[in-house]
Amino acid sequence: MNVVNKIKLLIFLLFIILVFSLLNPNYFSLNNLFGILISISVAGLVCLGQGLCIITGGFDFSVNGVALVSGVVAAYLISKFNVNVWVVLLIILVLGTFIGFLNALIITKGNINPLIITLSMGSILTGLSFFMTHGSYINVKGEVFRILGTYRLFNIKVFQIPVVILAIMVLILLIILTQTSYGRFIYAVGGNKIAAKFSGIKVNLISGSAYLWSGFLSALAGYITASRIGSAQPGIGSTLALFSVTAVILGGISFKGGRGSILGAIIGITIIQCLNIGIRSLGLAIYYQELSIGMVLILAVYFDSLSSRRSS
Amino acid sequence: MEEYILEAKNIVEEFPGVIALDKVNFNLKKGEIHALVGENGAGKSTLIKIICGIYPNYAGEIYVNGVEKRIKSVSYARNLGIAYVPQEIDLMNHLNIEENIFIGKYPGRLGFINWKELKNNTNKVKEQYGGIALSLENNNLVGDLSIAEKQLIEILRVLALDMQIICLDEPTSSLTSEETDNLFELLSKLKRNGIGTIYVSHKLNEIFKISDRITVFKDGKFVKTLAINETHPDEITKLMVGRDLSSLRWEKRSNKIKEEFALEVRGLKINEKIKEINFNLKKGEIHGLFGLVGSGRTEFARVLFGIDKAKDGKIIIFGKEVKIKSSNAAITYGLGLIPEDRHNQGLVLAMDIKNNINFVIYKMISRFGFIGRVLESKKAEKFLKILNIKAPSIRTIVNNLSGGNQQKIVIAKWLNADSKILIFDEPTKGIDVGSKDEIYKLIRSLADEGKSIIFISSELPEIMNLSDRISIFKDGTIIASLENSKNITEYDILKHAIK
Numbered sequence: 087m088n089v090v091n092k093i094k095l096l097i098f099l100l101f102i103i104l105v106f107s108l109l110n111p112n113y114f115s116l117n118n119l120f121g122i123l124i125s126i127s128v129a130g131l132v133c134l135g136q137g138l139c140i141i142t143g144g145f146d147f148s149v150n151g152v153a154l155v156s157g158v159v160a161a162y163l164i165s166k167f168n169v170n171v172w173v174v175l176l177i178i179l180v181l182g183t184f185i186g187f188l189n190a191l192i193i194t195k196g197n198i199n200p201l202i203i204t205l206s207m208g209s210i211l212t213g214l215s216f217f218m219t220h221g222s223y224i225n226v227k228g229e230v231f232r233i234l235g236t237y238r239l240f241n242i243k244v245f246q247i248p249v250v251i252l253a254i255m256v257l258i259l260l261i262i263l264t265q266t267s268y269g270r271f272i273y274a275v276g277g278n279k280i281a282a283k284f285s286g287i288k289v290n291l292i293s294g295s296a297y298l299w300s301g302f303l304s305a306l307a308g309y310i311t312a313s314r315i316g317s318a319q320p321g322i323g324s325t326l327a328l329f330s331v332t333a334v335i336l337g338g339i340s341f342k343g344g345r346g347s348i349l350g351a352i353i354g355i356t357i358i359q360c361l362n363i364g365i366r367s368l369g370l371a372i373y374y375q376e377l378s379i380g381m382v383l384i385l386a387v388y389f390d391s392l393s394s395r396r397s398s
Numbered sequence: 399m400e401e402y403i404l405e406a407k408n409i410v411e412e413f414p415g416v417i418a419l420d421k422v423n424f425n426l427k428k429g430e431i432h433a434l435v436g437e438n439g440a441g442k443s444t445l446i447k448i449i450c451g452i453y454p455n456y457a458g459e460i461y462v463n464g465v466e467k468r469i470k471s472v473s474y475a476r477n478l479g480i481a482y483v484p485q486e487i488d489l490m491n492h493l494n495i496e497e498n499i500f501i502g503k504y505p506g507r508l509g510f511i512n513w514k515e516l517k518n519n520t521n522k523v524k525e526q527y528g529g530i531a532l533s534l535e536n537n538n539l540v541g542d543l544s545i546a547e548k549q550l551i552e553i554l555r556v557l558a559l560d561m562q563i564i565c566l567d568e569p570t571s572s573l574t575s576e577e578t579d580n581l582f583e584l585l586s587k588l589k590r591n592g593i594g595t596i597y598v599s600h601k602l603n604e605i606f607k608i609s610d611r612i613t614v615f616k617d618g619k620f621v622k623t624l625a626i627n628e629t630h631p632d633e634i635t636k637l638m639v640g641r642d643l644s645s646l647r648w649e650k651r652s653n654k655i656k657e658e659f660a661l662e663v664r665g666l667k668i669n670e671k672i673k674e675i676n677f678n679l680k681k682g683e684i685h686g687l688f689g690l691v692g693s694g695r696t697e698f699a700r701v702l703f704g705i706d707k708a709k710d711g712k713i714i715i716f717g718k719e720v721k722i723k724s725s726n727a728a729i730t731y732g733l734g735l736i737p738e739d740r741h742n743q744g745l746v747l748a749m750d751i752k753n754n755i756n757f758v759i760y761k762m763i764s765r766f767g768f769i770g771r772v773l774e775s776k777k778a779e780k781f782l783k784i785l786n787i788k789a790p791s792i793r794t795i796v797n798n799l800s801g802g803n804q805q806k807i808v809i810a811k812w813l814n815a816d817s818k819i820l821i822f823d824e825p826t827k828g829i830d831v832g833s834k835d836e837i838y839k840l841i842r843s844l845a846d847e848g849k850s851i852i853f854i855s856s857e858l859p860e861i862m863n864l865s866d867r868i869s870i871f872k873d874g875t876i877i878a879s880l881e882n883s884k885n886i887t888e889y890d891i892l893k894h895a896i897k
Contacts, residue, residue, distance in 0.1 A: 267760035277746040285757040
């Protein structure tokens with residue numbers, strides 16, 4: 087995505103903030119903006135993984151399932167078996183990456199549409215989470231569990247741990263995508279699988295790795311969510327898959343693969359969370375969110391298709 | 399004065415940079431099989447595509463039953479009774495035979511299909527043409543049929559729609575000889591029913607078996623129309639050849655060719671059709687591979703480059719026997735492939751020149767995974783200059799370049815990887831005349847520098863102007879191999895390939 091498009095998106099973002107601020111003066115309060123920032127930081131992690139998958143020409147619709155099962159497993163291990171919180175975090179990250187590995191294995195070895203596989207995987211994980219919690223909450227006692235979700239660095243409010251984590255992940259992925267050969271191969275595989283193969287690039291390895299990232303980042307997001315509220319709740323984050331895809335495409339990552347920047351995905355999720363929280367701040371029912379996201383997704387895909395038609 | 403059901407006069411078709419047809423004439427009588435021959439690029443397919451409405455922007459006149467018609471679309475051609483059976487059959491694989499034959503013309507009312515009538519109609523068409531048509535079960539899914547049977551369905555479909563002219567493009571290229579006989583039996587029935595057939599093919603022996611007249615095209619120009627009983631295959635072959643596309647002339651390069659082999663292939667078996675290939679390539683040599691589409695050349699290249707796997711046989715590269723399991727392995731052994739389909743196989747169009755040139759060597763110019771940015775740009779700049787690639791900068795997106803420059807990027811990719819053996823598969827396809835010349839010169843200078851080159855092409859003139867040795871593929875094997883010289887004529891090569 088070029089600079090002009092990014093500026094257009096930022097203007098669109100400012101416009102949304104302006105509209106909601108006019109409709110509800112509280113919208114532009116520090117507290118509210120801070121809430122938006124936190125919600126961006128959790129969903130943003132998922133969007134990074136989703137962005138990688140879409141750049142390689144795939145999709146990951148299991149992100150909500152991974153996030154959910156991660157929160158549940160973490161809460162379960164800590165509250166039932168008293169496992170050390172940091173060990174649990176490690177287990178969760180390995181678990182998420184492993185689920186991503188399963189996705190990648192089935193998609194690349196079986197040559198099956200990623201949409202179907204990840205959607206099914208998401209459904210299985212969601213089902214498992216309900217099974218483990220019997221549909222209710224698992225509360226986690228103790229302050230240590232809450233560090234990742236609620237502590238702040240240098241006691242500055244903006245430096246909440248989730249925000250810091252997102253910033254670090256964005257930086258890491260930005261460096262990987264722009265500075266390393268692995269990053270270049272990700273774009274090559276997404277842009278033209280066959281030509282990449284004909285250039286000696288290990289196509290399955292590269293496109294599969296995106297699902298590992300996505301699993302890892304979704305697990306991290308799921309853990310942070312549970313850590314923020316101090317409990318695991320099945321049913322939370324069910325819209326994450328659709329929101330992340332919308333944010334990524336809105337941010338200029340082409341759903342045909344091979345084009346776009348991870349920064350765009352972050353701008354995309356910012357717009358979406360501003361919209362979501364704006365709708366909520368007006369006291370409108372939750373289904374207005376889904377309604378608006380659906381419309382945004384259709385518009386984003388439409389503009390994506392327009393721009394790729396123009397460039398070919 | 400005989401009556402023509404189709405008459406094409408002064409047909410001109412221009413594509414960007416090329417005149418594909420230059421004022422050609424063609425006519426067809428009722429109940430006649432009229433063969434259309436010529437080398438690749440002679441304009442045969444272009445003409446039948448115009449007649450069938452696929453290329454509507456032609457100049458010239460077409461008369462159907464003596465009335466001038468402007469054939470503006472495929473459906474318009476169909477309404478005039480002109481049908482096209484393409485080389486690649488395209489049917490609805492998940493529908494059964496009757497549903498396919500009558501598609502678009504189902505009997506019934508208000509959108510409801512009268513299945514009984516559909517069955518009767520299908521049986522009627524089958525009975526009318528008998529032979530192997532009768533052995534087909536109406537309820538079979540078309541996807542389960544063989545290529546020959548699918549072709550039969552395609553032809554029956556044409557009959558069901560009451561066509562008077564049928565255009566066949568290379569109909570026997572993927573048929574066995576028995577299937578070919580069946581097809582010819584069917585074609586003679588069509589003939590008896592007064593249907594005119596335009597038959598495009600490379601296979602002269604088949605043409606002489608089945609046709610009434612034969613027309614030769616060369617370089618987009620009409621050469622001659624002859625009655626089949628007044629000519630013989632040799633005369634036709636001579637009429638087809640003698641084109642020239644390049645200013646580059648063949649020259650003796652034997653002082654630059656080493657005696658040792660860069661590549662040796664022994665008893666290579668790829669599939670049931672391509673059973674045994676024996677081949678060798680000397681260091682510094684340009685070895686031309688000629689053959690018709692489907693003769694096995696491209697499959698051979700794919701196996702050499704590790705895209706497909708061989709079933710049996712030996713591949714020896716620079717004296718060492720190797721197993722090429724992937725394109726990655728092929729690259730390590732020093733091979734580079736400039737593929738036939740540049741856009742899908744050679745380039746990532748959405749990325750820039752710098753990326754495309756460096757894909758193969760990114761791992762080598764990276765430290766701990768981080769790309770050496772200066773080196774990356776330097777390499778790209780270097781090849782932009784050496785190969786005279788016309789582009790604003792190394793950051794230009796490859797999609798925005800001309801075909802010739804895109805091809806040079808693919809070549810640059812392998813030069814950058816320092817590949818020792820380069821396989822060019824139809825490197826000048828879809829490239830304008832000026833750039834073609836540049837590519838030829840480039841290939842020769844690469845060979846002069848010591849690269850060993852396999853040059854695959856269906857264009858005889860370029861094979862003859864460039865190759866040191868020429869091998870001819872036919873039916874999945876190399877049937878002849880000859881040292882190139884000034885005395886070799888196109889006829890010498892073509893006679894192996896088309897007989």
